[in-house]
Amino acid sequence: MKGWLLIACLIAFPAMADVYTYVDAQGNRVFTDQPRPGNAKRVPLATSNRMSANPTGAAPLVAASKPEEQPLFHYDMLRVLVPEPDATIRSSAGEVIVSVTSEPGLQRGHRYRLLLDGQPTAEPGVSPVFALSNIDRGSHNLSVEILDEQGRTVERTANQPFHMLRISLAQKRQVKPCTLTDYGQRPECPLKDKPPEEKNPFLKFF
Template sequence: MHIPFILITLLSLLISPALQATTIYSWIDCDGVVHFSDQPTDKATVYQFDSLPSAASAASPTTSALIPSESTKTPDAAPAASIRLLSPMHEQTLRDNEGIIAISAIANRKMDQGHNVQLLLDGKAYGHPQSSLSWHLINIERGSHQLQVQLLKYGKVIASSKSITVYLHQASVIQRKPPAIKTK
């Protein structure tokens, strides 16, 4: 009984926005902020649209022209290359008798197209540049060590992480307890 009334109401709500003409006003304030409104102001640019886009055509060229897409952004807008160490943390104490240090880093570039990373241990290159962002160092002597990673593109350094200090502790041979003597 009420279904025809509800159906007609819903259809009229869907059709009515498509029948309206729309005027939008745009202006830039003294701080350089762009404003959009349906109310006219002084020095506003007028945009006239014949109809509002429906939900099905929300991605039409009219609306997408107002929002810059990824393909229209200039290469200058790309973020600067960066790399940083995830682990170990700065001034972290590591306890390992074999002198093992596990290192991981993160970069905002994919490790392809000539991108590599170089690990610096105590200011000197450790191993060769690689595409992996993790290292497993073995037989590192006890004490404090400086760690840093560099992001390379075709061998040229394009970004460096902050240098961190880690402290590697190993059990001393002098302090080890002798094996218990078993008596018969």
């Protein structure tokens, strides 16, 4: 039994000395790592199949690389030109023209998007001029942003306030009363409100 245990250990560790076997005087098979003159024979051992923890022939593992994202383009300047900050717009229909600019100019694939009180006013486009209508009276905020091809925000301005003053037709007539020549020419002076012309009293004799 001790002999089999010894050879099992030697097989597990092939770097140790060779194994020899012989039959003693009592007829028992003996295994030893010491050569014995006479009838001791060397036991051939199978080559170990253990692999090195870092085999030199193994290909190194390469982590899968992610595609690099292009950095966002930087604009030196982006601002709302018209209306000016804190401007008061007078319009009975709540209309205002917004103009924006950037430096450098809009890059290829980029688009402007105008925001009114934080909400987009229309689909992004390349035109720097926006026409807005039916804006409620009161104070509002404008801002503009530039989007790239992937819809990412490249630049965005801070909120710029303006004030909408919607004057009614009656208020316009009070400020500037309608004359006979204004009817049909000014929106606040419709033809239906034009007073009848006074007839010349001398024409009734003809």
